[in-house]
Amino acid sequence: MRAVIVAFLSIFALTLGWLLLPQSAEKNVSTNVADLLGGVVDAGFERAVQPRSFLFPQDHAAHPGFRSEWWYFTGNLETVEKRRFGFQLVFFRNALKPGEAEGKSLWRSNQSWMAHFALTDAQGEQFHAFERFSRGAMGLAGAQLEPFKVWLDDWSVTEQDGQWVLQAAEVDLSLTLSLISLRPPVLQGEAGLSQKSAAAGNASYYYSIPRLAAEGQVVIEGGKHAVAGMAWLDREWSTSALGEEQAGWDWFSLQLDDGSDLMYYQLRRKDGSPDPHSAGSLVLPDGEVIRLGSKEVRLQPLAYWDSPKGGRYPVRWQLHIPSQKLKLEVAPVLENQELDLLVRYWEGAVDVSGTRTGRAVRGRGYLELAGYAVD
Numbered sequence: 001m002r003a004v005i006v007a008f009l010s011i012f013a014l015t016l017g018w019l020l021l022p023q024s025a026e027k028n029v030s031t032n033v034a035d036l037l038g039g040v041v042d043a044g045f046e047r048a049v050q051p052r053s054f055l056f057p058q059d060h061a062a063h064p065g066f067r068s069e070w071w072y073f074t075g076n077l078e079t080v081e082k083r084r085f086g087f088q089l090v091f092f093r094n095a096l097k098p099g100e101a102e103g104k105s106l107w108r109s110n111q112s113w114m115a116h117f118a119l120t121d122a123q124g125e126q127f128h129a130f131e132r133f134s135r136g137a138m139g140l141a142g143a144q145l146e147p148f149k150v151w152l153d154d155w156s157v158t159e160q161d162g163q164w165v166l167q168a169a170e171v172d173l174s175l176t177l178s179l180i181s182l183r184p185p186v187l188q189g190e191a192g193l194s195q196k197s198a199a200a201g202n203a204s205y206y207y208s209i210p211r212l213a214a215e216g217q218v219v220i221e222g223g224k225h226a227v228a229g230m231a232w233l234d235r236e237w238s239t240s241a242l243g244e245e246q247a248g249w250d251w252f253s254l255q256l257d258d259g260s261d262l263m264y265y266q267l268r269r270k271d272g273s274p275d276p277h278s279a280g281s282l283v284l285p286d287g288e289v290i291r292l293g294s295k296e297v298r299l300q301p302l303a304y305w306d307s308p309k310g311g312r313y314p315v316r317w318q319l320h321i322p323s324q325k326l327k328l329e330v331a332p333v334l335e336n337q338e339l340d341l342l343v344r345y346w347e348g349a350v351d352v353s354g355t356r357t358g359r360a361v362r363g364r365g366y367l368e369l370a371g372y373a374v375d
Helices: 023-028 033-037
Strands: 068-079 083-096 111-121 126-135 141-144 148-152 157-161 163-170 173-181 193-195 205-218 221-238 246-256 263-270 279-283 290-294 299-307 312-321 326-332 336-341 342-354 359-372
Touching: 068 173, 068 205, 068 359, 083 148, 083 157, 083 173, 083 342, 111 141, 111 148, 111 163, 111 173, 111 205, 111 342, 126 148, 126 336, 163 205, 193 326, 205 246, 205 263, 221 246, 221 336, 221 359, 246 312, 246 326, 246 342, 312 342, 312 359, 326 359
Parallel strands: none
Antiparallel strands: 068 083, 068 221, 083 111, 111 126, 141 148, 148 157, 157 163, 163 173, 173 205, 193 205, 205 221, 246 263, 246 359, 263 279, 279 290, 299 312, 312 326, 326 342, 336 342, 342 359
């Protein structure tokens, strides 16, 4: 999730219908995470109700029959001088209604798009976050398979010579990366069906590529930095994901130096308790995938960061999986990695330390905290 999350579930399928509404109606549109990922939806949308067969590269492209979808890239980078950066680049598609858009206007579209771009500068102790919006018309935003491309304005993910190329730029800040998959896609949940609550259809189709070798350039404040590191991709599509009793989630994507990769999302109920539909996976160095349920993972917050905008985020955690003899501490590179955007949430680079089967293990990753912001 993160993504779902993910997400979610990282991190977010957001209802961006206000883009196509008159300005006077914008204030009536909810920006609450739980509302956006749940609620009553049009019966014309497809729903994730049972496992399906995944087909690649086709499933890297869009699934417009579902209400929401995202392409979620995060990662940790550094220069040869060990200057550290974290990055996030994510594209969200949200359908306003099922089917094709009606009318003859070239601007007609049932698809709204949002993208988030964030960069953590560890040395400069700065966090930068940006967002863009568009409707899926006139080539302004969209997703296609041949050649593969997901874009919003000049932010994009494309395929070039067997590599994925990420590009995003703002004033005095830009990111260009080439990514090579080091693992095949990992299907999350039950063969890719990730159930988020007890209600049928409150689920997503979800896969990850947990290890992508990254190489490219970060430009910040006029300085150009050649960087390399590791990235993670989360892909989800769904029509609704959260139940009425759920308020948010804590999502971890961790790449360990023993060659294993861990994804886990803890769904939170409105009373603050963890939801039994929390889940994840541990990918072993040999590629074996171990599914994780809520009873197998113990999470304990260790430290908090209070947002000046309102809300208290648990930014340091202990994560324990007794069955795998794995005990980790997850710590933020910077405490303030809050994206103060249309939906306010915390997502940023983290360091990992701990033990597995009695041996020291370290790593890096990303943490997403949704549903904590208080206005």
